[in-house]
Amino acid sequence: MMLKIENLKAGINGKEILKGINMEVGAGEVHAIMGPNGSGKSTMSNVLVGHPAYEVYDGKVTFKGKDLLELSAEDRSHEGLFMSFQYPVEIPGVSMTNFMRTAINEKRKYQGLQPLPPTEFLKLIKEKREFVKLDSKFMNRSVNEGFSGGEKKRNEIFQMAMLEPSLSILDETDSGLDIDALRIVADGVNRLKTPETSVIVITHYQRLLDYIKPDVVHVLYQGRIIKTAGPELALELEERGYDWVIKEYEDSRK
Amino acid sequence: MSAEKNYIDIFSQNRALIDKGSAGAMNALRDKALECFTRYGLPHKGLEEYLHTDVRSWFEPDWGMNLNRIDMHVDQAQAFKCNVPNLSTLLYFLSNDVFAASDTAANVQLPQGVIVCSLREAAERHPEIVDAYYGRLADMERPGVAALNTMFAQDGMLVYVPDGVVVEKALQLVTLLQSPVDLLTNRRILVVLGRQSQLTLLLCDHALAANKYLTTQITEVFAGEGSSLKLYDLEETHNANLRVSDYYISQEADSTIETDFVTLHNGRTRNSVYQTFKGQGSTLSLNGIAITDKEQHVDNMTFVDHRVSDCTSSELFKYVLDDSSTGAFAGKVLVRHGAQHTESQQTNRNICLTREARMFTQPQLEIYADDVKCSHGATVGQLDEKAMFYMQQRGIPMEESRMMLMQAFVGEVIGKVSLEPLRDRLNRLVEKRFRGELSQCEGCRACR
Numbered sequence: 001m002m003l004k005i006e007n008l009k010a011g012i013n014g015k016e017i018l019k020g021i022n023m024e025v026g027a028g029e030v031h032a033i034m035g036p037n038g039s040g041k042s043t044m045s046n047v048l049v050g051h052p053a054y055e056v057y058d059g060k061v062t063f064k065g066k067d068l069l070e071l072s073a074e075d076r077s078h079e080g081l082f083m084s085f086q087y088p089v090e091i092p093g094v095s096m097t098n099f100m101r102t103a104i105n106e107k108r109k110y111q112g113l114q115p116l117p118p119t120e121f122l123k124l125i126k127e128k129r130e131f132v133k134l135d136s137k138f139m140n141r142s143v144n145e146g147f148s149g150g151e152k153k154r155n156e157i158f159q160m161a162m163l164e165p166s167l168s169i170l171d172e173t174d175s176g177l178d179i180d181a182l183r184i185v186a187d188g189v190n191r192l193k194t195p196e197t198s199v200i201v202i203t204h205y206q207r208l209l210d211y212i213k214p215d216v217v218h219v220l221y222q223g224r225i226i227k228t229a230g231p232e233l234a235l236e237l238e239e240r241g242y243d244w245v246i247k248e249y250e251d252s253r254k
Numbered sequence: 255m256s257a258e259k260n261y262i263d264i265f266s267q268n269r270a271l272i273d274k275g276s277a278g279a280m281n282a283l284r285d286k287a288l289e290c291f292t293r294y295g296l297p298h299k300g301l302e303e304y305l306h307t308d309v310r311s312w313f314e315p316d317w318g319m320n321l322n323r324i325d326m327h328v329d330q331a332q333a334f335k336c337n338v339p340n341l342s343t344l345l346y347f348l349s350n351d352v353f354a355a356s357d358t359a360a361n362v363q364l365p366q367g368v369i370v371c372s373l374r375e376a377a378e379r380h381p382e383i384v385d386a387y388y389g390r391l392a393d394m395e396r397p398g399v400a401a402l403n404t405m406f407a408q409d410g411m412l413v414y415v416p417d418g419v420v421v422e423k424a425l426q427l428v429t430l431l432q433s434p435v436d437l438l439t440n441r442r443i444l445v446v447l448g449r450q451s452q453l454t455l456l457l458c459d460h461a462l463a464a465n466k467y468l469t470t471q472i473t474e475v476f477a478g479e480g481s482s483l484k485l486y487d488l489e490e491t492h493n494a495n496l497r498v499s500d501y502y503i504s505q506e507a508d509s510t511i512e513t514d515f516v517t518l519h520n521g522r523t524r525n526s527v528y529q530t531f532k533g534q535g536s537t538l539s540l541n542g543i544a545i546t547d548k549e550q551h552v553d554n555m556t557f558v559d560h561r562v563s564d565c566t567s568s569e570l571f572k573y574v575l576d577d578s579s580t581g582a583f584a585g586k587v588l589v590r591h592g593a594q595h596t597e598s599q600q601t602n603r604n605i606c607l608t609r610e611a612r613m614f615t616q617p618q619l620e621i622y623a624d625d626v627k628c629s630h631g632a633t634v635g636q637l638d639e640k641a642m643f644y645m646q647q648r649g650i651p652m653e654e655s656r657m658m659l660m661q662a663f664v665g666e667v668i669g670k671v672s673l674e675p676l677r678d679r680l681n682r683l684v685e686k687r688f689r690g691e692l693s694q695c696e697g698c699r700a701c702r
Binding site for chain 2: 052107
């Protein structure tokens with residue numbers, strides 16, 4: 001099992017947003033988490049990667065057999081958890097190369113390995129850069145500074161390719177992307193996919209799921225997963241909206 | 255005025271001794287200095303310009319001064335090792351205020367007419383230079399340390415570059431404070447650049463023994479027409495060090511000055527820069543960095559005077575304040591009537607790492623011309639938490655991400671240093687400083 005979430009209750013500033021999430025993601029699987037605005041999608045991804053502003057009130061998350069919630073944010077990354085940010089952060093003065101070198105070598109340190117020799121590091125950068133069609137000029141620039149929306153998202157996938165995570169969370173990766181950029185990003189994610197790695201796609205719309213095919217689709221509503229089904233659910237949601245699922249859920253609770 | 259009275263008494267009682275240990279123009283100005291000092295006194299918190307730094311209180315203890323010029327036996331080579339790879343400088347020393355050249359510098363043939371020597375010696379041997387420039391810029395007609403310094407200063411350094419001469423190699427002046435007892439030092443630096451001349455001057459301020467030191471340093475810089483000066487001032491002293499440094503800079507037409515004032519480690523510091531554009535077509539790049547922790551205090555005051563048209567000034571000062579340290583920045587840009595086509599930009603950005611750290615910033619712009627491009631801005635904030643979390647998600651530990659963000663923050667200022675080996679060294683020193691590996695100064699064996 002890649003990820004097992006049991007009765008996860010979490011929120012921010014004492015306000016409970018996730019009200020008991022249960023979910024299992026197997027190795028090699030792609031899961032989509034969909035839901036209307038304010039349903040808790042962002043909270044869920046932030047809690048999983050250990051954002052300091054979020055609080056966990058109850059429940060358990062097991063990642064590759066380890067208690068995920070016990071790990072610091074950086075150690076979660078070292079263990080193979082990656083999040084593609086909805087809004088990638090600009091870091092003026094820190095070059096992409098320096099940023100990536102530090103990230104890679106910190107991971108290696110965690111694994112008890114020596115830092116990557118500079119030539120190998122540059123080779124790795126080149127390979128992964130070409131993989132997502134990111135121009136070399138970006139490497140000397142500050143992280144995300146002056147990148148267009150599409151370049152920022154491509155940069156996220158580039159970092160994903162560099163760090164080779166076991167589980168990637170794509171948090172609203174499609175927001176602000178035109179169709180070409182969306183294709184490149186989705187193509188990158190698909191090609192990085194192996195039978196040992198898993199992906200959680202968090203999205204409001206079906207659009208991205210045309211390119212990244214989910215095995216399982218979950219609907220998140222008011223902090224709970226109210227429906228789980230196969231990929232056909234995403235299409236149905238696109239067609240009919242969320243109201244019918246919500247109604248179905250509310251009827252079942254009566 | 256008790257502090258002032260004390261210094262007036264010391265001066266009157268030791269006048270002969272002071273003169274004996276100095277020469278020429280330095281002695282000639284003392285009467286006027288006494289008169290000004292008696293009238294204006296020491297700078298204190300009641301004055302707008304010294305609102306955040308009570309310099310007068312620093313002078314209240316009964317400091318010893320080495321007016322009798324007892325040899326302190328500082329073995330520079332032994333005490334100081336400046337490891338600047340790739341930066342081969344001609345190295346000079348001021349031990350307290352006693353000038354010495356390193357062996358290499360002493361044996362090198364400087365370009366024709368270039369003088370680098372003790373100011374006292376210059377006052378005797380080159381009176382035509384010292385008489386013409388000494389004390390001509392330092393303003394004693396206001397509360398400050400210029401008058402007190404002029405009363406007591408007995409030595410320092412002269413750098414003179416004649417018209418048309420380019421000094422290829424950078425000059426490095428290491429000021430070392432070392433004494434068996436607490437000490438007040440008053441020293442002078444005089445830099446004169448002739449027309450179309452070029453010079454790079456790096457000043458490194460160190461304190462060797464762990465005594466308390468109070469130093470006043472007045473530096474007068476004359477940049478002749480078409481001259482180019484790169485001037486870097488780096489302080490790496492200790493927590494018990496008190497420094498008052500005044501720079502008076504005058505720029506003739508078409509001159510270019512690039513400066514960087516870096517406070518890497520200190521006790522309490524007040525740096526003032528008074529600059530004047532006297533001729534058109536000149537450029538000033540005036541930058542600074544202060545990194546402080548513990549109870550340290552750094553106050554940079556700059557005054558840029560656009561007296562004539564068609565000059566450009568740009569200023570960037572950045573502070574990173576940790577623990578309960580304090581910083582102050584006051585930058586005044588005056589664009590006088592008729593100074594058309596002035597371009598002036600001033601920025602002061604600061605990061606307070608703790609709730610106890612304090613920054614006081616006061617950008618001021620006064621414009622009396624209508625065809626100018628001027629801007630100024632100041633910010634005080636914290637490290638970007640979003641950026642820190644983004645880095646953590648990529649596996650960079652919190653402490654490391656803090657380091658990288660701080661380094662990046664001051665890196666913008668270091669990037670403006672055009673002397674590449676110095677830029678590299680500054681980056682390294684700053685990183686060490688942030689990592690807490692630079693508790694005292696990098697170059698001093700005494701601190702290790």
